[in-house]
Amino acid sequence: MAALRVAGRQLSQHRGSGAPILLRQLFEPKSCTYTYLLDPVLETAHRDAQLVKEEAGGRVNTHCHADHITGSGLLRSLLPGCQSVISRLSGAQADLHIEDGDSIRFGRFALETRASPGHTPGCVTFVLNDQSMAFTGDALLIRGCGRTDFQQGCAKTLYHSVHERIFTLPGDCLIYPAHDYNGLTVSTVEEERTLNPRLTLSCEEFVKVMDNLKLPKPQQIGEPLGVWISGSEGGGGWELDFWV
Numbered sequence: 616m617a618a619l620r621v622a623g624r625q626l627s628q629h630r631g632s633g634a635p636i637l638l639r640q641l642f643e644p645k646s647c648t649y650t651y652l653l654d655p656v657l658e659t660a661h662r663d664a665q666l667v668k669e670e671a672g673g674r675v676n677t678h679c680h681a682d683h684i685t686g687s688g689l690l691r692s693l694l695p696g697c698q699s700v701i702s703r704l705s706g707a708q709a710d711l712h713i714e715d716g717d718s719i720r721f722g723r724f725a726l727e728t729r730a731s732p733g734h735t736p737g738c739v740t741f742v743l744n745d746q747s748m749a750f751t752g753d754a755l756l757i758r759g760c761g762r763t764d765f766q767q768g769c770a771k772t773l774y775h776s777v778h779e780r781i782f783t784l785p786g787d788c789l790i791y792p793a794h795d796y797n798g799l800t801v802s803t804v805e806e807e808r809t810l811n812p813r814l815t816l817s818c819e820e821f822v823k824v825m826d827n828l829k830l831p832k833p834q835q836i837g838e839p840l841g842v843w844i845s846g847s848e849g850g851g852g853w854e855l856d857f858w859v
């Protein structure tokens with residue numbers, strides 16, 4: 616976590632309840648990876664560098680990939696009470712495994728888990744319960760998307776994931792990806808629906824583009840990618856609702 620820096624923070628008005636949530640966006644420059652801290656307690660807004668150490672909460676991962684060494688195991692030992700969460704389909708180890716439709720509650724808020732495979736089979740997108748923001752991992756990047764040429768990636772699957780699970784969110788829903796290579800920090804569903812050069816193509820054209828990206832393999836072993844969620848107001852931590 617040492618290389619992480621605070622790239623930005625934002626208060627989002629939680630639709631309907633009037634209660635804002637604090638979002639901090641942390642950037643690891645070598646692998647261009649974002650980690651997000653979600654804090655439902657407005658009074659903690661002054662926290663900065665020590666923020667992660669001060670929080671007892673959980674770490675939820677959007678996916679597991681060869682170019683990311685997840686720090687969740689180390690963080691568990693450094694932060695008592697911290698638990699790691701990842702999708703069951705990722706095949707990765709974690710304290711808790713989640714599936715499509717599972718809801719992770721923290722404070723007054725919750726993150727809905729939406730399966731969004733294609734970049735990897737286990738990729739998920741986390742959507743805040745008022746649908747004001749979505750953490751898309753490597754499924755949808757700003758004006759791009761995750762590559763599908765290794766670790767069981769599938770371009771057709773990714774196309775359907777983005778169109779059916781992300782582009783169906785409200786147009787003003789903020790998009791927070793796991794990486795950005797061009798200095799961009801946030802987008803919206805409407806922007807990506809209309810301006811994303813890959814995802815505005817037909818499925819057939821998209822598959823052709825993805826099959827010919829010819830990207831070099833990721834060079835950088837990165838910090839973990841994912842979302843931190845802080846403990847609830849009462850210190851009761853966070854919990855998962857499994858809807859099965």
Ligand SMILES: N[C@@H](CCC(=O)N[C@@H](CCS)C(=O)NCC(=O)O)C(=O)O
Nearest residue numbers: 680753759760761762831832833834835
């Ligand atoms: N040359 C870059 C490659 C980074 C890369 O491959 N990123 C992945 C996401 C992390 S698994 C990706 O899907 N990129 C899509 C794209 O269009 O860039 C580097 O080594 O940093």
Ligand SMILES: [Fe+2]
Nearest residue numbers: 680734753761
């Ligand atoms: Fe990835």
